[in-house]
Amino acid sequence: MINIQDIQEAKQRLNGIITDTPIAYAPILSKNAQADIYLKKENLQLTGSFKLRGAFNKIAKLSKEERDRGVVAASAGNHAQGLAFSAKHFKCDATIVMPEATPLLKVNGVKRYGANVVLHGSNYDEAYQYAQDLVTKEHKIFVHPFADDDVIAGQGTLALEILENIDNIDVVIVPIGGGGLISGMATAIKHIKPSVKVIGVVASGAKAMKNSFESKKQLNSKSVRTIADGIAVRDVTPKMLDYVLDLVDEVIEVDDTEIAAAILFLLEQHKLVVEGAGATGVAAVMHNKIDMNGKKIVLPLSGGNIDVTMLAQIIQKGLVKSARKMNLVVTLIDKPGSLKTLTNIFEQISANIIQIDFDRNSVALAFGDANVTIALETKGEEHQESIRSELSKAGYKFTEV
Structure with a gap:
């Protein structure tokens, strides 16, 4: 296990490579x-995630002969970008195996640093196995995203900055x-x-470590x-479980609805774009x-590399949940003027059609x-109840979707 000197x-x-994030x-x-909450904005780190810390520390410790062989990693995205950045800095070849569902933002981020990208598998663990096969065939150095002491020591520098x-x-x-x-x-x-x-x-959809801890x-x-996706790990590595059992006081869980609410909260209230994994702590506090x-x-x-499509879905669902958007299916008699009569109701109660x-x-x-x-832009639950009431008074059949 690593010690404080390693970190x-x-x-x-x-020093001089990463950003000392605010x-x-x-x-x-x-x-x-009813507490004092502080946010360590590692989503503003170079490459958009804390993963740069561990990846850079690992490659910095490799010998020239090892770097010349090239490095391989399996990653859902953030470790990949950190490793690609670090490999470019040290002028060594890097191949990254990423799950097929990895957001395009993260794939492009890796390619931007000149690394080779291979998309394989439905999750990290399948990508990991493929990466291991590449290491065996091509005799490259595998850089594990978490079960590597040099990587762990690099990640620990985040705590030093906080303290x-x-x-x-x-x-x-x-x-x-x-x-x-x-x-x-x-x-x-x-x-x-x-x-x-x-x-x-x-x-909640990836809680092997919590189950193992308990x-x-x-x-x-x-x-x-x-x-x-940054914490969507299926299998627990025994070495990492030993670390967690030895050092961590408690493990809790948050579900995707809670994570989405935290992402939207950070976007609206703090003007911060944060990915799902990075928002889990905020989700825990909010709920x-x-x-x-x-x-x-x-x-x-911990990171800000969220796919724009996913962010758009979270925003739209968040607007519905917070009663700022209302989706209706209304049945009309199909004749001239029917639609105008319906839209007049929305105009009278100031519901904007979007x-x-x-x-x-x-x-x-x-x-x-x-x-x-x-789809209507609305001003809260009271406003939506007025819309329902006016539609019912006018005799319309409608459903909310």
Whole structure:
């Protein structure tokens, strides 16, 4: 296992390479949680994630002969970009195997640094096995995204920055996928300030580490499914479980709905673009997963490389959930003026139409009827209730979608 000296030496190697990302007080989150919440904005790191720290530290420690052989990694995206950046810096060849569903943003980010990208498998673990096959065939150096002591030491530098900037911390909440980030951070925290509670947070759709932590033995998942692709790890590595059992105080979980709400909150209230994995700590605070009253809590926003398509879905669903958007299917008599009569109702109650579609061909419709699908911009639940009431008074049949 690594020690504090390994992390401090990694910090020296990273000087002048990485960004010392800002730590900011989160007033709205703090007020809602009745605690002092600080955000470590690692989503603003070069390559958009903390993963650069570990990848760079690993390649920096390789010999020239090892670098000349080239490096291989399996990654959902952030480790890939960190490794590609580092390989370019040291002028060595890099091949990255990524799951087929990896967001295009992350694939393009890797290619931008000149690495070779191979898309293979439905999840990290399948990509990992393919990468291992490449290492055997081509005699390259494999750089593990989390189960490597040099990588773990690099990730631990994030904790050094936190401890150097904030005093009297009570809790740090860290995302867990494979466990590299929390292992490195907890090693530093428990050495420098052991009173700080280190809490890991997993996605409900990828909670093998939580199950293993609670049972104190390796329990892998059959499959993973979560919008937090950066922590979508199916299998627990025994080495990483040992780190977590030794250093972490508690492991909690948040589901995709809670993660999506946190992403939208950070976007709207803090003007921060954060990916699913990076938003898990905020999700835990927003949904009261731990005792927070009066405590000083630090949340690393571990990455910001979210796919634009996913972000658009989260925004649209968030608007519906917060009653700022309403989707209706209204049945009309298919004759001139019917649509105008309907839209007059929306005009009278100040509901702005942002999208409309007309269907008279559905087999579910009676002859002479038509369905109008309408998306409305609304001003909260009270406004939406007024819309429902006015439509019912006018005799319209409608459903919400």
